[in-house]
Amino acid sequence: MASRTSPEAAAHAERGALAVICGGGTFPLAVAEAARRAGREVVLFPVRGFADIPLEGWPHVWVPIGQFGRLKRELRRHGCRDVVLIGNVLRVRIRDIRFDWTTLTMLPRVFSMLRGGDDHLLKSVARIFEEAGFRLLGAHEVAPEILMPPGQLGAVAPTEGELGDIEVGRHALTVTGPLDIGQGLVVMSRHIVAMEAAEGTDLMLARIAELRRIGRITRPARCGALVKLPKAGQDRRLDMPSLGVRTVEGAARAGLAGIAVEAGGVIVADVAALVRAADEAGLFIYGLEPPTETKR
Known part of the structure; x- marks a missing residue:
């Protein structure tokens, strides 16, 4: 007899793995654990120099600041369309970032993003992800219990x-x-x-x-x-x-x-x-x- 798949599991499978881009602090792991409990496949993308959570038992890919081209490739390679950004990431000096080619082509836009408050910066980041075909979700949408x-x-x-x-x-x-x-x-x-x-x-x-x-x-x-x-x-x-x-x-x-x-x-x-x-x-x-x- 063929096994039945729950509507929730079918929906998760259709959306693919959830990418959790992890800054500092404990919140990235809390969100990832909640998503996994809900039956979602999760891949962690800890930001190098900021993420500080234990990664044992989690599929993960370290991502440096300033290499959006590499991040896009890894997200697609792992079948991630839905993305959560969570955790602390401080603003860094432009001269301290090693850009990949994709990000270099966006430098005028990056400079514009950095001129303004945090809300302006984050909304600009959201537009970049959405233009690349990813869907940004809030941590509270993935893990309402937090x-x-x-x-x-x-x-x-x-x-x-x-x-x-x-x-x-x-x-x-x-x-x-x-x-x-x-x-x-x-x-x-x-x-x-x-x-x-x-x-x-x-x-x-x-x-x-x-x-x-x-x-x-x-x-x-x-x-x-x-x-x-x-x-x-x-x-x-x-x-x-x-x-x-x-x-x-x-x-x-x-x-x-x-x-x-x-x-x-x-x-x-x-x-x-x-x-x-x-x-x-x-x-x-x-x-x-x-x-x-x-x-x-």
């Missing part, structure tokens, strides 16, 4: 005053988001004391800790909140904010009371580990309901 859930996650609840700080932060990020500045800020007693820019969330929190150390912030420990939201209009396939244990540890060192991020708009590699770290540090973790017009 999305931040709504409400209080751990044992600690935000106070009324901390909820007020969160609302100040939410409003400020709504205003600054279209300027492509950053996705996070810190509010203490209704006062914005830091905003994320090129340094990223963890270094912003380290700055808060240093400001406490030198006396520029005098509010008592366990005051204020880190607030993170997606920027208005950003392509969520490429640049969703993330939250992990390292950020919880940084918030604790910075003397914050907790962290609030948009539910469904921020990715979390391991919710259980996040909650455990927050409870141990005595911090709240709170998922904010997104504005009605941005719910998906």
Whole structure:
């Protein structure tokens, strides 16, 4: 008797292998594991100099920055049409990149991509992949379980005053988001004391800790909140904010009371580990309901 193939398995086979282009951090592996659990064949493409995940047991091809021609060939050789870009990749100096011929022919476009904020850069990268015939997927589309859930996650609840700080932060990020500045800020007693820019969330929190150390912030420990939201209009396939244990540890060192991020708009590699770290540090973790017009 012929075996039956489930509709999901048939759909996966028709789409071919999923390519996960891996920057730094744990999120690439979390996405790959979720896709594999869903029955999808996965090939990892770790970016040389940035990816730092264990690769044992995974088909993989290392890819250097600046060699898009080689990447295209490898994607097609492995039957990958669907592509996820996930993980940290810092901007590098043009003179430090070894371009292949395909990328050299695109240099005027590359220079234009680098003139602007992160959202401009990432949208330009997306167009290049799509023009080459690939379909870009968001990490949350492949692995919806990594999305931040709504409400209080751990044992600690935000106070009324901390909820007020969160609302100040939410409003400020709504205003600054279209300027492509950053996705996070810190509010203490209704006062914005830091905003994320090129340094990223963890270094912003380290700055808060240093400001406490030198006396520029005098509010008592366990005051204020880190607030993170997606920027208005950003392509969520490429640049969703993330939250992990390292950020919880940084918030604790910075003397914050907790962290609030948009539910469904921020990715979390391991919710259980996040909650455990927050409870141990005595911090709240709170998922904010997104504005009605941005719910998906």
